[in-house]
Structures are given as structure tokens and as C-alpha cells.
Amino acid sequence: MAYDYTPFPYTAPAGLTAPEPRHPVVIVGAGPIGLAMAVDLALQGVRSVVLDDNNVVSVGSRAICWAKRTLEIFDRLGIGERMLEKGVTWKVGRNFFGKDEVYNFDLLPEPGHKYPAFINLQQYYVEQYLVERALDLPDLIDLRFLNKVTGHADHGDHVSLTVETPDGNYTLQADWYIACDGAASPTRKRMALPFEGQTFEEHFLIVDVEMETSPFGTDTPERWFWFAPPFHSGQSALLHKQPDNIYRIDLQLGPETDPKSEATEEKVLPRLRAIVGDAPFRIDWMSVYKFRCAKLESFVHNRVLFVGDSGHVVSPFGARGGNGGIQDVDNLGWKLAAVLKGDAPARLIETYDEERQHGSRENILNSSRATNFMTPKTAIEALFRNEVLHLARDHGFARRLINSGRLSQPCSLAETSLQTAGDAPLRPGSAAQDAPLTGPQGDTWLIGQAQGDFTLIGFGGTELPDIDGVRCVGIDSHDRAYTCFIDRDGHAKARYGSDHIYLLRPDGHICAAFTAPDRAAISAALQTAKGN
Amino acid sequence: MDLKDNLGATGDDFYAALIATHDGLSESQSHALNARLVLIMANEIGDLARLAILLKAARKDATG
Ligand SMILES: Cc1cc2nc3c(=O)[nH]c(=O)nc-3n(C[C@H](O)[C@H](O)[C@H](O)COP(=O)(O)OP(=O)(O)OC[C@H]3O[C@@H](n4cnc5c(N)ncnc54)[C@H](O)[C@@H]3O)c2cc1C
Numbered sequence: 001m002a003y004d005y006t007p008f009p010y011t012a013p014a015g016l017t018a019p020e021p022r023h024p025v026v027i028v029g030a031g032p033i034g035l036a037m038a039v040d041l042a043l044q045g046v047r048s049v050v051l052d053d054n055n056v057v058s059v060g061s062r063a064i065c066w067a068k069r070t071l072e073i074f075d076r077l078g079i080g081e082r083m084l085e086k087g088v089t090w091k092v093g094r095n096f097f098g099k100d101e102v103y104n105f106d107l108l109p110e111p112g113h114k115y116p117a118f119i120n121l122q123q124y125y126v127e128q129y130l131v132e133r134a135l136d137l138p139d140l141i142d143l144r145f146l147n148k149v150t151g152h153a154d155h156g157d158h159v160s161l162t163v164e165t166p167d168g169n170y171t172l173q174a175d176w177y178i179a180c181d182g183a184a185s186p187t188r189k190r191m192a193l194p195f196e197g198q199t200f201e202e203h204f205l206i207v208d209v210e211m212e213t214s215p216f217g218t219d220t221p222e223r224w225f226w227f228a229p230p231f232h233s234g235q236s237a238l239l240h241k242q243p244d245n246i247y248r249i250d251l252q253l254g255p256e257t258d259p260k261s262e263a264t265e266e267k268v269l270p271r272l273r274a275i276v277g278d279a280p281f282r283i284d285w286m287s288v289y290k291f292r293c294a295k296l297e298s299f300v301h302n303r304v305l306f307v308g309d310s311g312h313v314v315s316p317f318g319a320r321g322g323n324g325g326i327q328d329v330d331n332l333g334w335k336l337a338a339v340l341k342g343d344a345p346a347r348l349i350e351t352y353d354e355e356r357q358h359g360s361r362e363n364i365l366n367s368s369r370a371t372n373f374m375t376p377k378t379a380i381e382a383l384f385r386n387e388v389l390h391l392a393r394d395h396g397f398a399r400r401l402i403n404s405g406r407l408s409q410p411c412s413l414a415e416t417s418l419q420t421a422g423d424a425p426l427r428p429g430s431a432a433q434d435a436p437l438t439g440p441q442g443d444t445w446l447i448g449q450a451q452g453d454f455t456l457i458g459f460g461g462t463e464l465p466d467i468d469g470v471r472c473v474g475i476d477s478h479d480r481a482y483t484c485f486i487d488r489d490g491h492a493k494a495r496y497g498s499d500h501i502y503l504l505r506p507d508g509h510i511c512a513a514f515t516a517p518d519r520a521a522i523s524a525a526l527q528t529a530k531g532n
Numbered sequence: 533m534d535l536k537d538n539l540g541a542t543g544d545d546f547y548a549a550l551i552a553t554h555d556g557l558s559e560s561q562s563h564a565l566n567a568r569l570v571l572i573m574a575n576e577i578g579d580l581a582r583l584a585i586l587l588k589a590a591r592k593d594a595t596g
Contacts, residue, residue: 369548378555380562388547390593397537401547 002210003124003244003282007055008131010146015163015170015205022158024050024340026148026174028187030056032123033308033325034180035130038291039077040333042140043452044506046340049142049172051163053148057131060285061122061208063243064321069410069431070326071115073510076451078136079129080115087119088241090377095402097389099230103399105162113434114340114445118240118407121211122208152177152187153306155177159303170179170528176336178303185310191301198368201316202235202254202375205262208246209272211281215247225404227374227389231274236374239275244526246284248276250316252374259288289372291315293364295305299328300353307332312360314367317405324363324408328356334506338530343469348531351418359411364445366510367407373403413509420525424513425497432508435492437475437485446492451508458517459498463520470503470526505529535588 014020022036025041026366027034028050030033038048058458066074066222074080094104134141150169152161159177163170171255179187188195216222221241229237236251251271253262261267263286269348295312308325332352338344355521391398413419414429422428450457455471464472464482474484475492496502503512503525512525539546554562574583 068582366544369544372551373547378562379559380557380566382549384547384551391589394533394592395535395537395589397535397539399541400537400543403544403547406544461579 002282003122004080005056005059005124008143008145010055010144010166012167013144013147013163013165013170013181015172016165017471019357022173023057023173024051024174025176025178025336025448026051026159027159027178027180028161029146029180029308029310030054030127030143030180031061031129031182031308032126032130032322032330034178035127035134036326036329037076037178037180037333038141038143039130039133039137040329041337042134042137043077043333044337045140046235046337047140048142048178048383050143051147051149052145053300055145057124057127059124060206060287061124061242061246061248062320063123063126063316063319064120064248065118065407066121066126067118067319067323067408068115069112069408070323071119071450072431072434072447073326073330075114075447076508077130078133079126082129083121083126084115084119086125086243087121088221088243088388089116089119090223090241092222092387094222094224095392095404096224096226096526097231097386097392098226098228101244102389102392102402112436112489114436114447114494115434118319120240120248122242124248125243126322127224132191137289142426147394149181149186152307154188154301156302158193159202166270175303175340178332179304179306179310181310182309183313184307185306187304188296188306188310189377193296193301195296196239196296196301197292197313197364199292199294200290200371200375201288203253203255203259203262204291205251205253205268205271205286206289207249207251207268207286208242208284209249209276210246210284211276211481212245213279215279216241227385227404232271235376237275247276247281253288254420261289263288284297293365293368293371295357297362298353299356300349305332305336305349305352310362311356315371316367317370318363318407319368319405320408326360327359327410328352330507331356331359335531343372344530345532349532351416355413355416355418358413358416362411363408370403372404418505418511418529418531419509420512422513424500424510426495426502426510426513428510428512430510431504432504432510433495435495436488437492438456438488439483439485443488444485450504453506455504456522456528457496457502457504459496459500460494462501462517464501464515465522465525467519470522503529512527533585535589555590 025048027050107377148164194274224239226237236252240248307328314320335348410431412429453471472482477484501514511529
């Protein structure tokens with residue numbers, strides 16, 4: 001059944017009749033990133049106003065692949081389980097060259113994780129779940145639809161903005177202005193910030209079709225990717241399953257094609273028939289895109305912070321747009337909350353830029369490489385690409401070179417200033433790894449116990465020191481003043497070892513590891529992690 | 533025959549560097565570069581028996 005785009009209600013904002021008191025945070029844009037930002041801040045007790053010029057969720061599926069790390073962040077925000085339940089977990093991938101299958105692979109889930117490598121779920125569901133989550137927190141999140149931001153000015157210690165509504169214009173003031181206004185960010189344009197990178201000439205036709213019969217000929221959701229597909233003259237095609245019997249089809253069109261005439265039923269239907277056969281289907285959504293990879297030189301401009309597509313865009317191969325944006329949110333949320341509460345110096349915000357520039361560069365590098373592999377620019381590049389595909393039939397090494405998107409992985413923050421260098425099975429800078437645990441409340445997961453606050457994790461006989469503002473978690477420890485868990489299947493020890501104490505940041509990244517419960521060393525690492 | 537994967541996680545870096553090495557060359561210049569590269573790599577491998585296996589792997593399907 002087609003998704004029901006019920007508009008969210010608009011109510012006339014208070015600012016239309018009388019000036020509003022200055023807000024700690026205004027978030028511009030209620031896409032997945034702006035909404036997640038508001039929920040993250042709310043969970044740390046920070047109030048925000050969210051302004052969006054529209055009043056419905058994303059039209060069309062857009063982002064469909066959500067990676068494990070993103071799902072773990074959404075778990076902390078309170079919608080991870082709902083996404084997992086609704087989403088499609090695919091297992092089998094098949095790569096074709098022309099009409100021949102080059103190879104296939106089975107993504108066996110790695111045991112001992114709450115979330116799989118990724119799920120497919122339409123962006124509109126993610127936004128709907130986030131809006132509903134935000135509505136659970138009415139004292140902390142003030143959601144304003146049909147509120148279009150038309151101007152802003154940074155006054156050093158606060159930002160003022162003008163907002164247009166169906167009932168007229170008003171102004172607002174905020175300590176911090178978070179621009180989550182998407183790839184075409186009006187905020188970025190107003191500030192005339194350069195947004196440079198690589199634009200790919202090819203057009204991509206993206207179509208969602210609804211059909212009862214699986215084109216894969218099995219009940220298992222698969223992912224099919226064609227290089228030089230036999231059914232249209234472009235260079236690649238992708239078929240991927242989403243919930244509600246919706247299938248995503250990406251068709252790469254040549255650079256010379258006219259996007260308008262390509263996105264018509266008469267042009268699209270024969271191509272779809274060639275992929276899905278004679279089974280009846282309905283076109284749910286289609287759109288033609290040209291992709292680019294670009295980013296701002298800095299995501300922090302005094303009191304104006306760029307988060308999500310407003311700060312960086314990537315081509316969608318590797319699913320790093322939405323996933324990258326959620327990692328921005330995860331990185332910024334606790335820092336901004338700590339600064340607003342006076343618990344950390346304003347300098348901590350600068351490290352959001354430092355750490356996420358690093359992540360963004362990695363995302364751009366991987367997305368560009370995948371796009372280049374799919375769209376060779378020269379005869380020699382095409383030659384290498386095709387011969388990799390030929391060799392891939394026989395050779396594993398060549399299979400690894402095939403690049404139709406490298407799935408987003410959490411990036412390591414090892415080299416950045418908040419981490420204390422150290423050696424441990426999980427190195428400082430890496431994201432925490434999940435493991436099934438059993439605690440006083442029954443079965444649980446490590447990521448559910450270790451995110452949201454600074455957390456110390458210790459194993460066995462280790463006695464963790466009591467440090468202000470730090471949660472302690474014992475694994476296979478007993479009779480402690482803090483909560484202890486049993487490492488149910490041994491995954492925690494396999495991943496973390498049992499000889500180290502780990503200090504985790506509220507975003508679940510390891511910022512230090514110790515071999516002894518040395519209070520002074522742990523406190524020093526905590527101060528470093530807070531930017532002191 | 534399945535040749536062992538020696539590049540592993542560095543495969544994407546290698547592939548990008550390989551393509552970048554051809555930047556701005558004409559097609560015939562690129563073919564010449566490829567020929568030089570094969571000769572240089574053969575010398576690095578330096579083991580005739582090993583090279584015979586690689587030549588055979590590359591030859592497979594060449595006329596198919
Ligand atoms: C075809 C396609 C496939 C994709 N696939 C994936 C995928 O599989 N996985 C993935 O992770 N990502 C994917 N992406 C990328 C993903 O869709 C984006 O990264 C994501 O939407 C970014 O979210 P955002 O909240 O930053 O921006 P947006 O979703 O663009 O939201 C911006 C919001 O700001 C609002 N706004 C704009 N201007 C104003 C203003 N002046 N005042 C008030 N509000 C304003 C807009 O109405 C909008 O609601 C894909 C994108 C495309 C196009």
C-alpha cells in the first residue's frame with residue numbers, strides 16, 4: 001500500500017504575537033538529521049525549537065539503507081527497535097556483468113550484535129518515527145511545521161532569525177543555530193560559504209515500484225547489482241527491496257540524457273519490465289538525480305553549526321548521506337549539551353568540526369570511488385573496470401575490487417584531540433562494539449548500557465573508581481556498588497578482552513583504555529575528552 | 533584457480549591510485565603505461581614459475 005503522507009499540524013507560533021524568550025537551540029530543518037538532533041539534545045535535557053518550511057515527511061524513499069552504527073545511535077534515541085522491526089534485512093547480494101552473474105555472497109549476520117550490518121527502510125518511515133519520538137518529549141522539543149527561515153544574523157553570543165509562516169513573519173533568538181536544512185541549505189547560501197567537490201555527469205533514475213511477486217524469485221530479500229545491464233544502455237542498475245513490497249530500482253543514465261523525458265512512464269515502463277518481468281507492479285515514486293560529493297571547509301561558524309547534508313553531500317553509493325548525518329548528530333549532541341550546561345568549554349564544539357570533517361572526508365572518498373567505478377570516465381578506466389569484473393568470476397581478490405558502494409562503517413577518531421592514546425583490543429577512537437549481556441533486569445545489550453553518558457567498563461575482579469559524571473558498568477564482576485552484567489555468550493570478552501578498562505564517551509566512542517583502575521589517569525582522560 | 537587476495541583492505545586505495553596514474557593520458561599513452569607496468573611488476577615478482585601461473589590466469593577467456 002502506498003505510504004500515507006498525512007500532513008503534520010501547524011499551529012501559529014507564539015512569536016507572532018509577542019517576542020519569545022531567547023532559546024538555547026534552534027534547529028532549522030526537520031529532515032532525519034534535524035529531528036534526530038532535537039531528540040538527542042532532549043535526551044540530555046536540552047530544549048530546542050525545530051523549524052521546517054514543509055509539513056510532511058520526505059516524499060519518496062530517498063535514504064533506504066541504514067547501517068549498524070546508525071541503528072545503534074537510533075537505539076539510543078529510542079527508535080532503533082522500531083526501525084529494525086519494520087525494516088528489511090537483506091542477506092544475499094548478486095553482482096552481474098551484462099546478463100551474467102559474476103558472483104554472489106551471503107551476508108551472514110555476525111553473532112552477538114543487536115543490529116545487523118544494515119537494514120532497508122524508507123526515509124519517510126524514519127522521519128515519521130522521529131517525529132513521533134519528538135512528540136513524546138513535548139517539554140523539550142518545540143516542533144514548528146510551515147515555519148520557513150528566511151534570514152539569520154550571528155551576533156557573537158547568539159543568533160537572530162526571521163521566520164515566515166502562513167500567518168505572517170516573526171523573529172527568534174537562539175544561543176545556537178543548527179543548520180539541518182539539507183543539501184541546498186539556504187543557511188549556507190546566505191553565508192556565501194564555498195561548497196566544493198566533484199559533480200558526476202551521469203544522471204540516475206531512481207524508481208520505487210510496488211509489487212506483490214518478488215522479482216528475486218525467492219522469499220529472501222536480495223540485492224542485485226548490474227554493471228553494463230543488458231536491459232538498458234546505461235552503465236549500471238540496482239534492484240533492492242524495501243518494506244511494504246516496495247522495490248528500489250536505480251538506473252544509471254548516460255550524461256547526455258534529458259532527465260525530464262527519462263522520468264516519464266512511457267520511457268521507464270519498458271526498462272522496469274525488463275528487470276521485473278511480467279508481474280504486475282505500480283510505480284510509487286520516481287525521480288532523476290545528478291550526484292555530487294562536496295563539503296564545507298568548516299561545519300562550525302561561531303554560533304552557526306552545520307549538521308547533515310547542509311554541511312556535506314555524497315553520491316548515494318555506499319549509503320553515506322543519511323548515515324553520515326546521524327553520526328554528526330551523535331558527535332555534536334553531547335558536546336553541545338555539555339557546553340550549554342557549563343560542563344565543558346566552548347572549545348569542545350570545535351572538536352565536532354575536527355572529528356566530523358574526518359568522517360566526512362572518509363565518506364566522500366568512499367562514495368566518489370564507488371561512483372567512479374560505476375561510471376568510468378575514460379576508455380582505460382572502463383577497460384580496467386571490465387577486466388576486474390572478468391577476473392572476479394575466478395578470483396577472490398578481484399571480487400574485493402568490485403565497488404558498487406562500500407557500506408558506511410563507523411570512522412575511527414584515533415587521531416583526534418579528545419582521545420587519549422592507548423593500546424587495547426578496541427583502540428581509543430573506535431566505536432564501542434555490541435555484545436549480549438545479562439543484568440539485574442534480564443537480558444540486554446552492551447550498547448544499551450554504555451551510550452548516553454561517559455561510561456567506564458571493567459571486567460572480572462576489576463573495581464572501577466567512582467568518578468563524578470561517569471557511569472560504571474561491570475562485566476562478569478560481582479558485589480559492586482555499580483551495575484554488573486554477565487557476558488552471556490563470551491562476546492564482550494572476545495571483543496574487549498578482559499584486561500582493560502575502557503572509558504566511553506556519551507556517543508559510544510572509546511576515548512581511553514587503561515590497564516589499571518587508576519583514578520588520576522581516568523580523570524585526566526575524562527577532562528581531555530571534554531576538551532579541557 | 534583462485535589467486536590469493538594480497539591487497540585485502542588496501543584494494544580500493546590501490547585501484548584509485550592505478551586509475552589516477554592514467555589521469556590525462558591518451559589511450560595509446562595509457563596502453564604503453566600498462567605495458568611498462570606489467571614489465572616492472574614482473575621484475576618485482578621475479579619468479580618465473582609464479583609468472584607462468586599469472587600469465588595463464590590472465591590469458592583465460594582472452595578470446596571468449
Ligand atoms: C536517491 C537518494 C538515495 C539516497 N539513499 C541513501 C541511503 O540509502 N542511505 C543514506 O544514509 N542516505 C541516502 N541518501 C541521502 C539522504 O537522503 C540524505 O543524506 C538525508 O536526507 C539528509 O538529511 P538532512 O536532514 O540533512 O536533509 P533533508 O532530508 O534534505 O532535510 C532538510 C529539511 O530542511 C527543510 N528546510 C530547507 N530549507 C528550510 C528553510 N529555509 N526553513 C525551514 N526548513 C527548511 C526541508 O524542508 C527539509 O525538511 C539518499 C539520497 C537520495 C537523493
